[in-house]
Amino acid sequence: MEGVKSSYTEEQRHRIFESEFLPHIDAMYNFAYRITYDEDSAKDLIQDTFYKAFKFIESFHAGTNSKAWLFRILKNSFINEFRKKNKEPVMVDYQDVETYYNSEDVNEVMSSDLRVEALQNMIGDEVSNALNALAVDFRIVIILCDLEGFTYEEMSKILDIPIGTVRSRLHRARNLLRERLRAYANSMGFK
Amino acid sequence: MKDNKADDYLECCIVNKGGERDCENFAVKRDLILKIIDGQASEEELRLYNEVISKCNDCKCREYCEQELAIKCIIQTKLDRKRIPMEIVDKIRANISKTI
Numbered sequence: 001m002e003g004v005k006s007s008y009t010e011e012q013r014h015r016i017f018e019s020e021f022l023p024h025i026d027a028m029y030n031f032a033y034r035i036t037y038d039e040d041s042a043k044d045l046i047q048d049t050f051y052k053a054f055k056f057i058e059s060f061h062a063g064t065n066s067k068a069w070l071f072r073i074l075k076n077s078f079i080n081e082f083r084k085k086n087k088e089p090v091m092v093d094y095q096d097v098e099t100y101y102n103s104e105d106v107n108e109v110m111s112s113d114l115r116v117e118a119l120q121n122m123i124g125d126e127v128s129n130a131l132n133a134l135a136v137d138f139r140i141v142i143i144l145c146d147l148e149g150f151t152y153e154e155m156s157k158i159l160d161i162p163i164g165t166v167r168s169r170l171h172r173a174r175n176l177l178r179e180r181l182r183a184y185a186n187s188m189g190f191k
Numbered sequence: 192m193k194d195n196k197a198d199d200y201l202e203c204c205i206v207n208k209g210g211e212r213d214c215e216n217f218a219v220k221r222d223l224i225l226k227i228i229d230g231q232a233s234e235e236e237l238r239l240y241n242e243v244i245s246k247c248n249d250c251k252c253r254e255y256c257e258q259e260l261a262i263k264c265i266i267q268t269k270l271d272r273k274r275i276p277m278e279i280v281d282k283i284r285a286n287i288s289k290t291i
Contacts, residue, residue: 029275043279050283119261124269145229146266152231
C-alpha cells in the first residue's frame with residue numbers, strides 16, 4: 001500500500017481505474033451498506049471513495065493489492081466523514097477488548113445451548129439483524145474476514161491496527177455475534 | 192507453531208474430575224481453530240490440527256470449532272450480497288472525467 005510514488009499517464013490512470021478499481025465496486029458497496037445500514041449513505045460513501053481513489057491514484061502501485069487499498073480509503077472515509085456526520089453513537093472500548101482477550105475469560109467454556117442446527121435454520125434477516133446489532137467496529141472485522149476474505153495482515157493495514165488487535169477484535173466480535181444468534185435461536189424455540 | 196506446543200494438543204479429550212471429556216489448554220486450541228477457520232494457519236498448524244483436534248469427539252474444542260464454522264457459513268451464505276446500481280457507476284465515471 002505504501003511506497004514510492006508512481007507517475008501515470010492519463011491513459012494509465014483510466015486503465016487502472018477500470019481494470020483494478022472498478023471490479024471491486026460491488027464488494028465495496030456491500031461493505032459500505034453493511035457498515036452504514038443505509039443504501040443512500042452507502043452510495044454516497046462509494047462515490048466519495050472512488051473519487052478519492054482516483055485523486056490519489058499516484059500513491060497506488062499498479063498490480064498490487066487494489067482491493068485492500070480501496071477498502072482502506074473506504075474505511076477512512078467512513079470514520080472521518082460519514083460517522084462524524086451521523087454521530088454514530090456506538091463506539092468500542094478497545095482497551096476493554098484487549099483486557100478481555102488477555103483475561104481468563106478467553107478460557108471460558110462456550111455455551112452449549114447454541115446448536116449448529118439452530119444456526120443452519122436461521123434465515124438471512126435474522127443473521128443480518130444479529131450482525132447489525134453489533135457495534136460497527138466489530139461488524140467491520142467480521143465482514144472483512146468472513147465475507148470479503150481478507151487476511152489478518154490485510155485487515156491490519158485496512159484498519160491501521162496491529163495483527164494481534166485484529167485477531168482479538170475478531171474474537172470478541174464473534175463472541176458477541178454468537179450471543180445475538182443464541183438469542184434468536186432461543187426465541188425460535190431451539191434449545 | 193513451536194514443537195513444545197504439540198503436547199498441549201495431545202491433551203485433547205481428556206476425562207476431567209467430573210468424568211466428562213475435556214480439553215487441556217483450550218485457549219491454545221481455540222487460537223488454532225480460529226486461524227484455521229480464517230484460512231490463516233501455517234502448514235505445521237494444519238498438521239497439528241489434523242493429528243489431534245480433528246480426531247477429538249465430544250470435548251469443547253470440537254464443539255467450539257463446529258459453532259465457529261457454522262457461524263462463518265451462515266454469514267457467507269445467508270446474507271444478501273448487494274450490487275451497486277449501474278447509475279452510480281456512471282456517476283462515478285462522470286465525476287472522474289470532470290477531474291481531468
